[in-house]
Amino acid sequence: MHISEAEWRIEKEWLEKVLKEARRQLDENRALKERIKQDGIETQREMWQDIGSVAKDNGLDQLVDFMQLINTMKIQKSSHEFTKKLEEKYEKILLSPYFGRMDFVEDGEENAEKCYIGISNLITEDYEFLVYDWRAPISSMYYEREIGDASYECPEGTIHGKLTLKRHYKIYNGKIEYMFDSSLKIDDEILQDILGRSTDSKMKTIVTTIQREQNRVIRNEEYKNLIVQGPAGSGKTSVALHRVAYLLYKHRDTIKPENIVIFSPNDIFNDYISNVLPELGEENMFQTTFKEYMHTSLGNAVTKESYSEMMEYILDSKNKKTYQRRINNIKFKSSVEFINILKRYVSYLEKEYSRFTDIIIKDKIIIPSKDIEELFYKDYAQLPLKRRLQKIKNRILYLIEPYEKELVEEVSKEMNDSDSSMNQAENMKHSAAVVRNKMKDVYDAIHQMTEFDLIEIYKNLFEKLELFSEGLINHSTEINLEEIKKYTLENLQAGVLYYEDQSPLLYLKGVLGDLPETSNIKYVIIDEAQDYTPLQYEIFYQLFKSANMTILGDLNQSINPYMNVGDYENIAHIFPKEDTCRIDLTKSYRSTMEIARFTSRLLNKEATHEWIERSGDKPIIIGYSDEEEINKRLVEDIEKYKEKGYKSIGIITRTVKEAKEVYNFLKDKTNVHAILKDDDEYISGTVVIPSYLAKGLEFDVALIYNAGDEHYNCEEERLLLYTACTRALHVLCIYYSGELTPLLREAVDMETVFLS
Numbered sequence: 001m002h003i004s005e006a007e008w009r010i011e012k013e014w015l016e017k018v019l020k021e022a023r024r025q026l027d028e029n030r031a032l033k034e035r036i037k038q039d040g041i042e043t044q045r046e047m048w049q050d051i052g053s054v055a056k057d058n059g060l061d062q063l064v065d066f067m068q069l070i071n072t073m074k075i076q077k078s079s080h081e082f083t084k085k086l087e088e089k090y091e092k093i094l095l096s097p098y099f100g101r102m103d104f105v106e107d108g109e110e111n112a113e114k115c116y117i118g119i120s121n122l123i124t125e126d127y128e129f130l131v132y133d134w135r136a137p138i139s140s141m142y143y144e145r146e147i148g149d150a151s152y153e154c155p156e157g158t159i160h161g162k163l164t165l166k167r168h169y170k171i172y173n174g175k176i177e178y179m180f181d182s183s184l185k186i187d188d189e190i191l192q193d194i195l196g197r198s199t200d201s202k203m204k205t206i207v208t209t210i211q212r213e214q215n216r217v218i219r220n221e222e223y224k225n226l227i228v229q230g231p232a233g234s235g236k237t238s239v240a241l242h243r244v245a246y247l248l249y250k251h252r253d254t255i256k257p258e259n260i261v262i263f264s265p266n267d268i269f270n271d272y273i274s275n276v277l278p279e280l281g282e283e284n285m286f287q288t289t290f291k292e293y294m295h296t297s298l299g300n301a302v303t304k305e306s307y308s309e310m311m312e313y314i315l316d317s318k319n320k321k322t323y324q325r326r327i328n329n330i331k332f333k334s335s336v337e338f339i340n341i342l343k344r345y346v347s348y349l350e351k352e353y354s355r356f357t358d359i360i361i362k363d364k365i366i367i368p369s370k371d372i373e374e375l376f377y378k379d380y381a382q383l384p385l386k387r388r389l390q391k392i393k394n395r396i397l398y399l400i401e402p403y404e405k406e407l408v409e410e411v412s413k414e415m416n417d418s419d420s421s422m423n424q425a426e427n428m429k430h431s432a433a434v435v436r437n438k439m440k441d442v443y444d445a446i447h448q449m450t451e452f453d454l455i456e457i458y459k460n461l462f463e464k465l466e467l468f469s470e471g472l473i474n475h476s477t478e479i480n481l482e483e484i485k486k487y488t489l490e491n492l493q494a495g496v497l498y499y500e501d502q503s504p505l506l507y508l509k510g511v512l513g514d515l516p517e518t519s520n521i522k523y524v525i526i527d528e529a530q531d532y533t534p535l536q537y538e539i540f541y542q543l544f545k546s547a548n549m550t551i552l553g554d555l556n557q558s559i560n561p562y563m564n565v566g567d568y569e570n571i572a573h574i575f576p577k578e579d580t581c582r583i584d585l586t587k588s589y590r591s592t593m594e595i596a597r598f599t600s601r602l603l604n605k606e607a608t609h610e611w612i613e614r615s616g617d618k619p620i621i622i623g624y625s626d627e628e629e630i631n632k633r634l635v636e637d638i639e640k641y642k643e644k645g646y647k648s649i650g651i652i653t654r655t656v657k658e659a660k661e662v663y664n665f666l667k668d669k670t671n672v673h674a675i676l677k678d679d680d681e682y683i684s685g686t687v688v689i690p691s692y693l694a695k696g697l698e699f700d701v702a703l704i705y706n707a708g709d710e711h712y713n714c715e716e717e718r719l720l721l722y723t724a725c726t727r728a729l730h731v732l733c734i735y736y737s738g739e740l741t742p743l744l745r746e747a748v749d750m751e752t753v754f755l756s
């Protein structure tokens with residue numbers, strides 16, 4: 001809708017007013033910051049003076065003065081931090097104070113209130129809201145409502161009224177670049193503008209163009225758990241991070257960044273998303289990966305296979321003799337049946353734990369085994385195994401203490417009688433050592449009874465696997481229990497801990513009560529949720545029972561064919577219906593229409609989602625006789641796309657091995673980096689990266705390296721290829737040698753440029 005000159009003038013005047021107020025507050029804040037700094041220097045000076053006069057005789061008084069000074073310094077430090085943060089906020093406001101406006105006439109009022117919406121609130125001393133934070137209750141209408149009747153929820157209840165105007169702005173460096181009105185949703189024009197740009201940086205905020213369905217996820221607090229399913233590029237990660245910002249704003253008195261944890265697929269991704277919250281004026285929540293948590297919790301006693309090592313094995317060892325054995329093992333350990341086996345085993349351990357022996361000192365039974373059993377099965381029965389054993393140990397130590405003391409006295413007396421040259425202290429020390437030695441068998445017995453070795457416990461499960469799997473495994477399936485048992489025991493014996501064995505171990509550690517408390521965590525965000533197994537969800541639940549969970553994933557992007565959630569139904573028992581809301585995002589924003597249509601055909605099933613109407617080049621598929629030809633073409637294409645102005649180019653290979661080869665070829669010919677490990681940092685520009693590490697990331701140009709039938713040669717890898725192709729924003733180019741993988745045949749049509 002056209003905006004008149006008069007209206008432009010009014011808008012410019014308003015912007016001036018807002019900027020003037022922001023400048024005033026910034027100056028005021030700077031002055032305050034300076035004052036706090038000076039006060040801090042003064043406190044430090046006072047402290048040094050006092051230290052100069054430290055004297056023994058001043059006693060407690062001087063200590064009290066010191067403590068007071070230290071407290072004052074602490075307060076000054078945090079006030080200084082606070083003013084620094086405010087300064088950053090005002091500086092941001094001065095560049096772009098708001099991006100939207102809506103005029104709202106509340107029922108019963110005559111005039112509309114002009115509500116300007118920006119990254120943060122700007123409120124005058126007279127309590128006039130010049131700008132509303134995008135997370136304020138009233139701002140929800142900006143994302144949710146159209147012109148006409150509208151309402152929003154706030155602590156006082158539901159406020160009804162009418163929206164009479166919705167306006168969008170682009171303000172850059174304190175100047176309005178453009179503005180326009182739209183009566184409906186946030187206009188596709190702005191989205192087109194934002195999405196059409198080239199990107200060379202980490203993930204950005206989407207606050208100016210959050211869509212209605214996304215807003216519903218961001219602000220949803222009705223349910224304890226949210227499961228969000230959305231296609232590639234539908235904004236799941238963006239939504240997750242904006243939700244964190246929303247929660248930090250809404251519950252700022254009770255929720256701090258350290259009360260929220262996000263589980264990301266790897267450290268590259270963690271790095272990639274790390275700018276979003278700071279751009280929104282918030283500190284980052286605790287970012288981790290399941291692998292990191294698992295590896296820290298399991299300790300360093302055994303060598304653990306990493307996730308990438310397992311992926312490389314799955315993708316690159318098909319010709320090995322042991323391949324099928326290993327795959328069966330992975331499948332079995334990721335199955336729902338195996339969870340039930342583990343559960344049976346845990347209840348067996350709790351009921352049948354029979355290691356208790358009498359505690360005997362000097363041929364006398366001090367604590368009979370039946371008393372210890374009673375502690376275990378009755379007194380401490382409600383506690384998890386590890387805690388029970390710890391309590392029993394403490395109890396035994398307490399009960400044997402008098403006997404030990406008596407023994408020490410006896411020995412001490414004997415020594416006194418035989419050697420009078422020793423002084424009392426030496427005598428006691430020596431006697432204690434003698435008794436400790438005499439009691440070695442007792443301590444060994446206590447240790448035997450009360451310590452458990454997790455690996456031994458896990459081995460024990462496989463030694464008696466038939467016992468716990470009875471009736472749970474459908475024997476007509478391909479699972480050969482005897483084979484699994486043999487394979488697992490062989491590997492554990494050899495000190496090999498495969499990735500698929502680590503989650504079961506962690507699960508056992510957790511249920512047996514040997515994991516630290518995480519009760520300070522109030523919200524858990526699980527991104528790329530499709531790639532966790534049902535057992536890993538059991539572990540999440542164990543760890544964060546009382547926390548609110550937001551689980552975001554895309555079942556079509558399960559990069560590991562054997563280790564994934566399968567279906568959200570598989571975790572329905574963990575997240576019961578009454579506590580859980582499932583939301584489906586239906587629109588994809590990342591790729592051009594041509595790429596989105598191509599990738600949805602690659603899925604080989606009817607597309608259930610839409611994509612943004614943004615047009616670009618057709619996807620290109622180019623065939624060569626061998627990889628050397630592909631490499632040469634890659635060099636040319638990288639230069640070509642760089643010249644066209646694309647800033648991020650991802651050369652996506654199937655495996656790390658392939659990525660290394662391609663990188664070695666390219667590195668002397670063009671400016672290129674490689675991301676090869678899951679704990680690498682995110683690098684922008686031109687990068688070579690294996691498919692499974694590229695998940696979650698995006699590139700202006702995605703160049704898929706060798707989709708020949710010898711590479712992507714089985715149906716199980718369809719979703720991996722899909723995930724790789726969906727990384728493209730503007731250009732998708734697929735190279736292959738020999739024959740094209742059959743997985744792509746359905747995807748090729750008139751809209752694809754096919755060169756062979």
Ligand SMILES: Nc1ncnc2c1ncn2[C@@H]1O[C@H](COP(=O)(O)OP(=O)(O)OP(=O)(O)O)[C@@H](O)[C@H]1O
Pocket residue numbers: 191194195204205206209210211214230231232233234235236237238239554557589590695696697698726
């Ligand atoms: N409302 C929006 N406005 C502007 N850009 C958006 C919006 N929603 C998503 N995007 C953009 O779409 C791209 C994909 O977003 P994001 O990575 O969050 O999606 P995703 O669903 O997590 O993707 P994937 O599952 O493929 O990893 C990003 O560039 C993001 O900025």
